[in-house]
Amino acid sequence: MKTVAWKFEKEIPVIFDVDVAVLGGGPGGLGAAVMSAKAGAKTLLIERYSMLGGMASVGEVSPFMPNHYKDGSSFDRPVYTRWVQQMNSYLPEEIRSKIPAGDNAENGLTRTIGKEIAALAAEDLCIEAGVKLLYHHKLCGASVKKGKIDFIVLDSKSGFVAVRAKNFVDCSGDADLAAVSGCEFELGDAEGHCQPMTLCFKLSHVRRELMPNWEAFQKLYKDGQQSGALSCPRENVLYFAHHDEDVIHFNTTRVQGKSAVDGIELSDAEVEARKQLREYIIWLRASVPGFEQAQLHSMGAHIGVRETRRVKGLAYLTREDFVKRSKFPDAISRCNYPIDIHCPTPGKSGTELVHMESSEYYEIPYGCVVAKDISNLTIGGRPISVDHAIHSSMRVMPPACTVGQAAGLAAALSSQRNCSPAKLDGCEVRKKLVEMGAYL
Ligand SMILES: Cc1cc2nc3c(=O)[nH]c(=O)nc-3n(C[C@H](O)[C@H](O)[C@H](O)COP(=O)(O)OP(=O)(O)OC[C@H]3O[C@@H](n4cnc5c(N)ncnc54)[C@H](O)[C@@H]3O)c2cc1C
Structure with missing residues (x-):
């Protein structure tokens, strides 16, 4: 440079x-x-x-x-x-x-x-x-x-x-x-790779009573990855219930191989994570029961940095x-x-x-x-x-x-x-x- x-x-x-x-x-x-x-x-x-x-x-x-x-x-x-x-x-x-x-x-x-x-x-x-x-x-x-x-x-x-x-x-x-x-x-780690970054987000208007259980959700996720609807490299979809009944928190996007203490790579990581987020919303609405009317409730103002x-x-x-x-x-x-x-x-x-x-x-x-x-x-x-x-x-x-x-x-x-x-x-x-x- x-x-x-x-x-x-x-x-x-x-x-x-x-x-x-x-x-x-x-x-x-x-x-x-x-x-x-x-x-x-x-x-x-x-x-x-x-x-x-x-x-x-x-x-x-x-x-x-x-x-x-x-x-x-x-x-x-x-x-x-x-x-x-x-x-x-x-x-x-x-x-x-x-x-x-x-x-x-x-x-x-x-x-x-x-x-x-x-x-x-x-x-x-x-x-x-x-x-x-x-x-x-x-x-x-x-x-x-x-x-x-x-x-x-x-x-x-x-x-x-x-x-x-x-x-x-x-x-x-x-x-x-x-x-x-x-x-x-x-x-x-020993190779200098840090844990991946994750942009967290929440969806509202979710009907929890219709949601599949954890195992069934994971199966749908694998199908979503195989069909090409989801580019997220994570092995499973990680979500948590929230104190608002219709809100689900997702901690599931994954950006690997970028350093959060490199300005350009950090910026690129935000773009990559938001691409994954958009895919998640489309896939969840189309493929997962309970999410048909889901809306983006909130997302991190800063991608989550683990390490x-x-x-x-x-x-x-x-x-x-x-x-x-x-x-x-x-x-x-x-x-x-x-x-x-x-x-x-x-x-x-x-x-x-x-x-x-x-x-x-x-x-x-x-x-x-x-x-x-x-x-x-x-x-x-x-x-x-x-x-x-x-x-x-x-x-x-x-x-x-x-x-x-x-x-x-x-x-x-x-x-x-x-x-x-x-x-x-x-x-x-x-x-x-x-x-x-x-x-x-
Ligand atoms: C995606 C993800 C999921 C996680 N999941 C969980 C979980 O489920 N449960 C859990 O308990 N923990 C979880 N963690 C871990 C936890 O959130 C963090 O490790 C923890 O917040 C670290 O605390 P910290 O104060 O060291 O750093 P941070 O929380 O990162 O706080 C650092 C602060 O310093 C400020 N700062 C940084 N640089 C500067 C600067 N140059 N000048 C001025 N201010 C600056 C930042 O704005 C920030 O407010 C998760 C982390 C990530 C990234």
């Missing part, structure tokens, strides 16, 4: 100078910002879009997966469970009782929650905790001095602006801040730790969600699922959220220091939020003590998390 030189040197305003700046308002950023503010740090949450929730809102990822101990206790206290509780408060009691909330995930007939509710409830939590929210600001650079981020540069309607913080937490999902700051990271960069931290967790159910004295999160790898290899299909019993879990140690190359940076949400397999397990929203809360607390403690997160005792971070309501 041809290149041009562009030297940009200009005075830009420092719009905030805070203790902790969290980049990204998805589940990880929510956990980080709320915990940091609750620990007493002056906290800024920066988000490129107009709302919080990340994949749960702009990505239209409405099903919230379980991550529970056998007695029903959520591993994801306190921020995630509070988020679920707040989401439920937006729904009438009759519907609320059907949706799993934190500690009683087994009682639900459905566990999908609409994106607007996810965004509103996340904002409620931030306001409640005293987090300053900064929407419509996108990270585009960082000034690093002696291995420490001095300030970050954001692109906004006012042009380029700077934010200073004692500590930064990268919860951008893609580890954008770690990448522009020069951190070492991994991408995808991109994973930042190298002070600790590194691998598939072996999943197999051994590893435990650590400085654990900051527990997880028993399966290894869940949607086939990353272009031209191949399938999903690898490796479950564990609900009486089992593995733990994530503190070092997985501490970036090894930058002294005032912690990582929350999906890009923490783990391998491709562990990432596929901990990336779901409850643990993503919980590792975020540890990264946020560590940033707050570091700013209060004028030290690097690497200098904190992980066991003390764990103790403090427990005092603040974590399940560890």
Whole structure:
């Protein structure tokens, strides 16, 4: 590709100078910002879009997966469970009782929650905790001095602006801040292929009572693929009931072989996924009972991104730790969600699922959220220091939020003590998390 030189040197305003700046308002950023503010740090949450929730809102990822101990206790206290509780408060009691909330995930007939509710409830939590929210600001650079981020540069309607913080937490999902700051990271599987992207969507005006059962639906899907009506390479059609009786949520388009941290490929992925979406609507109306009058209810404003960069931290967790159910004295999160790898290899299909019993879990140690190359940076949400397999397990929203809360607390403690997160005792971070309501 041809290149041009562009030297940009200009005075830009420092719009905030805070203790902790969290980049990204998805589940990880929510956990980080709320915990940091609750620990007493002056906290800024920066988000490129107009709302919080990340994949749960702009990505239209409405099903919230379980991550529970056998007695029903959520591993994801306190921020995630509070988020679920707040989401439920937006729904009438009759519907609320059907949706799993934190500690009683087994009682639900459905566990999908609409994106607007996810965004509103996340904002409620931030306001409640005293987090300053900064929407419509996108990270585009960082000034690093002696291995420490001095300030970050954001692109906004006012042009380029700077934010200073004692500590930064990268919860951008893609580890954008770690990448522009020069951190070492991994991408995808051994061949560098990331899990496929999926544009989620919902259809309304569905008559559920007429819908085929799961097996019959899959048979119709195979017929649809064989007839050429559907070009989606997924091995099955994945759908979930929604709290609105006539709405079905689809998490089923599949775009392989494109990188979500390559601008052009990300754009192409949106086009390819929407082509699949159009085919799905036509096929469902024509071929699947109950969908004759179906209408497009909503779709992600951003294609769903499962996997991109994973930042190298002070600790590194691998598939072996999943197999051994590893435990650590400085654990900051527990997880028993399966290894869940949607086939990353272009031209191949399938999903690898490796479950564990609900009486089992593995733990994530503190070092997985501490970036090894930058002294005032912690990582929350999906890009923490783990391998491709562990990432596929901990990336779901409850643990993503919980590792975020540890990264946020560590940033707050570091700013209060004028030290690097690497200098904190992980066991003390764990103790403090427990005092603040974590399940560890
Ligand atoms: C298709 C799909 C289906 C899924 N299904 C489920 C499911 O059923 N259940 C479940 O629990 N999980 C599911 N997941 C996983 C889950 O949604 C994500 O892994 C989780 O949201 C990760 O949280 P996060 O905070 O790390 O990242 P994200 O949710 O991606 O949030 C990152 C945030 O950072 C912001 N951001 C990014 N870059 C910048 C920047 N440069 N400047 C400013 N802001 C920025 C984004 O706008 C976003 O708000 C699914 C994911 C996908 C893609």
